[in-house]
Amino acid sequence: MDLGLQGTKVLVTAASAGLGAATAQRFSLEGALVVINSRNLDKLQKTATAINEVSGNPVFTHAGDVSKPEEAEKLVKNAVSMLGGLDIIVTNAGGPPAGTFEAFDYEAWRNATDLTLLSAINLIRAALPHLKESNRAAVLAVVxxxxKEPVDNLTLSNTIRPAVVGLTKTLSFEHSKDSIRFNSILPGITDTERIDHLMQARAEKNNSDPATERENAGKMIPVGRIGxxxxxxxAAVFMCSPAGGFINGVALLVDGGAAKGTF
Ligand SMILES: NC(=O)c1ccc[n+]([C@@H]2O[C@H](COP(=O)([O-])OP(=O)(O)OC[C@H]3O[C@@H](n4cnc5c(N)ncnc54)[C@H](OP(=O)(O)O)[C@@H]3O)[C@@H](O)[C@H]2O)c1
Structure with missing residues (x-):
């Protein structure tokens, strides 16, 4: 299937590793021009080189912390200038720390809100005027x-992430006049560095090893493995592509069937 992404101008944030990097690589393989971002320039440049080697398409970099409003704004501005416009933005950031309610003070809540909610708001605010100029504009928030379903010991995430889904749903109505589609994507356990750390922590707690913990985590998922x-x-790239042009205002679980709710 041709996704219609050839020459599309794409910004993927938090993309030197994990879900962001994989998404940037898929866009690039589909012929898109991609800007990737993360805080560590060295790591970012290595990822850009690796993507370019497999896709043959240019991959640009801009280092910055998306939880800082001025850095998010500067990132979008520079991405637009490197790409010559902007069609698609995928908002992503690192996850807030694990822990229960009493583990966090006001500052921890403030930081988690900056990282998880306000980063998406600031990126979208900066991108909006440029997306309005595009005839295939889409925004995807990685949530x-x-x-959808609170996860044990992830109080910050369980509380703040639903607001990002509310944001994209609201914007899908507010900006229908500009023909910009807004969606969010809700990964379940997916094999990235973040999960390596989680499995390591579980192994230490349960006196086992990370491979056993990974296998046990997979057994809890209907497809029998982690993603x-x-x-x-x-899934992310399809949702953003012209081929997925009728997908709007959706929060898509990509979790192997792990979430138990009907809707
Ligand atoms: N993997 C999963 O199973 C899973 C499941 C549900 C939700 N999620 C969420 O999905 C998002 C991505 O997860 P992942 O597994 O891909 O994580 P990851 O493997 O740890 O990668 C995180 C990426 O984000 C960058 N980053 C972190 N904080 C940033 C910031 N403030 N500004 C810019 N870049 C930043 C990191 O690079 P630098 O260190 O260079 O900045 C790295 O490129 C996270 O919010 C995570 O909580 C993941």
């Missing part, structure tokens, strides 16, 4: 299964 970043990226 989490925690937006791959490539599977996540395939």
């Amino acid at each position: 989490s299964i925690a937006a 791959t970043p490539e599977e996540f990226a395939n």
Whole structure:
């Protein structure tokens, strides 16, 4: 299937590793011009080189912390200038720390809100005037299964992530006049560095090893395993593509069937 992404101008944030990097790579393989972002320039440049080697298409970089409003704004501005416009933005960031309610003070809540909610708001605010100029504009927010179903010990994520889904749903109505589609994507357990750390922590707690914990986590998922970043990226890129042009205002779970709610 041709996704219609040839020459599309795309910004993927938090994309030197994990879900963001896999998404950027899929866009690039589909012929898009891509800007990737993360805080660490060295890591970012290595990822850009690796993507360019497999896709043959240019991949631009801009280092910055998306939880800081001025850096998010600068990132979008520079991405637009490197790409010569903007058609698609995928808002992504690192996840807030794990822990229960009493583990977090006001500052921790503030930081998690900056990272998880305000980063998406600031990126979209900066991108909007440019997306209005595009005839294939789409915004995709990377969220989490925690937006649908609270996950044990992820109080910050369980609380703040649903707001991002509310944001994209609202904008899908507000900006229908500009023909911009807004969706969110809710990954379940997917095999990235973040999950390596989680499995390591579980192994230490349960006196086992990370491979056993990974296998046990997979057994809890109806498809019998945890997901791959490539599977996540395939769904993410399709949602943003002209081929998925009738998908709007959706919060899509990509979780192997892990969430138990009917809707
Ligand atoms: N993997 C899963 O199973 C899963 C499930 C549900 C939700 N999620 C959520 O999906 C998002 C991506 O997860 P992942 O598994 O891909 O994580 P990951 O493998 O840890 O990668 C995180 C990426 O984000 C970048 N980053 C972190 N904080 C940033 C910031 N403030 N500004 C810019 N870039 C930043 C990191 O690079 P630098 O360190 O260079 O900045 C890295 O490229 C997270 O919010 C995570 O909580 C993941």
